Amino acid sequence: MRQKRKTVWDYLDGKKLVDVVxxxxxxxxxxxxxxxEIVKENPGHEVTFNVQ
Structure with a gap:
């Protein structure tokens, strides 16, 4: 059985920005x-990461 590969997405103010992996x-x-680096470059914005 093959497992799906997971990835980490970066969300800036709730909008999908980049696949970090x-x-x-x-x-x-x-x-x-x-x-x-992403958090440092975007002060004042809500930066979240989501594993999918």
Whole structure:
């Protein structure tokens, strides 16, 4: 039985922004580092992450 691959989506003010799992290797970063960078780059906005 094959398991579905999970991914982490970034939501900025409730709108889907980017797939963090796919964007991290493109930017030579880990998922955790990219999540921190997204939060730092968007002060004053509600940044949430959702695993799907």
């Amino acid at each position: 796919k964007a991290a290797p493109d930017n030579n970063m880990t998922v955790a580092d990219l999540k921190e």
